[in-house]
Amino acid sequence: MPNVNRPNSLNESAGPNGPAASVITLGELDVHCLDWGGTGKPMLALHGLASSGHWYRRLAPLLSDDYRIIAPDQRGHGATTQAASGYDWQTMAEDALRLLDHFGIERAAVLGHSWGGHVASNLAMRFPERVSRLVMIDGGFQDGGLLPNPTWEAFRQRLAPRLVAGTRAEYLDRLEENLSFCWGDDLADIALTMVYEGADGQMRDKLRPENHAQVLATMWTEPPSVVLPQVKVPTLAVAAGPRADRVNSEFSRQREVMVAAAEAALLNGRVHWIPDTIHDIGYHKPGELAAVIREFLTED
Numbered sequence: 001m002p003n004v005n006r007p008n009s010l011n012e013s014a015g016p017n018g019p020a021a022s023v024i025t026l027g028e029l030d031v032h033c034l035d036w037g038g039t040g041k042p043m044l045a046l047h048g049l050a051s052s053g054h055w056y057r058r059l060a061p062l063l064s065d066d067y068r069i070i071a072p073d074q075r076g077h078g079a080t081t082q083a084a085s086g087y088d089w090q091t092m093a094e095d096a097l098r099l100l101d102h103f104g105i106e107r108a109a110v111l112g113h114s115w116g117g118h119v120a121s122n123l124a125m126r127f128p129e130r131v132s133r134l135v136m137i138d139g140g141f142q143d144g145g146l147l148p149n150p151t152w153e154a155f156r157q158r159l160a161p162r163l164v165a166g167t168r169a170e171y172l173d174r175l176e177e178n179l180s181f182c183w184g185d186d187l188a189d190i191a192l193t194m195v196y197e198g199a200d201g202q203m204r205d206k207l208r209p210e211n212h213a214q215v216l217a218t219m220w221t222e223p224p225s226v227v228l229p230q231v232k233v234p235t236l237a238v239a240a241g242p243r244a245d246r247v248n249s250e251f252s253r254q255r256e257v258m259v260a261a262a263e264a265a266l267l268n269g270r271v272h273w274i275p276d277t278i279h280d281i282g283y284h285k286p287g288e289l290a291a292v293i294r295e296f297l298t299e300d
Helices: 053-057 089-102 115-126 152-158 168-178 185-192 209-221 224-230 250-265 286-297
Strands: 020-026 029-035 041-046 067-072 108-113 131-137 195-197 203-205 235-240 269-274
Touching (some): 041 089, 041 115, 115 235, 131 286, 235 250, 235 286, 269 286
Parallel strands (some): 041 108, 235 269
Antiparallel strands (some): 020 029
């Protein structure tokens, strides 16, 4: 396998709306990190499964006037070390804690998209003194125990690795077709930080299959039904309401059940639905998402 931790093609020098990039050694990991800088309140932004910190590139500029946003590639993702283990919640939370320590941040608002919402909620549960507020962006509520067929096999199939195949051009063409309603050159660049080109010219996820399997095992054995009732910090779950072609689908109905269960489990939290969007809300409706987050973080 080639070195998948090589720098990507994005311009990562700090600018008015762009982040500075650095690689920070934290224990066994060399962590690739984006930092939008500034003197605002600290915000840690955690990406989803098989994604990267670049997921926040549309959202962060809309918040960076008031918040210093730091978005790492988590272990096994993006340009961070491909660790062979450590995908349990405790280790993932400790990874985030080391990053906060590196930047001298005592407490931060923490965002987590998709699987990152699970990491963020575990950080808030295990180290509540370090999290001022928690925002789970269409994530943190995926609970295999709430599936109609609540078995490990059903859960594993539901969250199986996405299809990444074809040449670079084929991969991007497929994404552009699927995201035609919000596509731009920036999304092409962002998507390329999550994959690499093999020696055979085929694209593959940077997150290795064996590490993806470890993530799913952790999600299954320590689900939101165990974690969320122990989260005491103020929490907002932002859920993606389905687009018209998916309303009333089985998948959407199951998500509604999971979101409702998460809201009931949270001691100090609530849910806000953004209608007619996709799982990657930050791609499709970054302005609306930023407004919801800002309102929550500035509440008394």
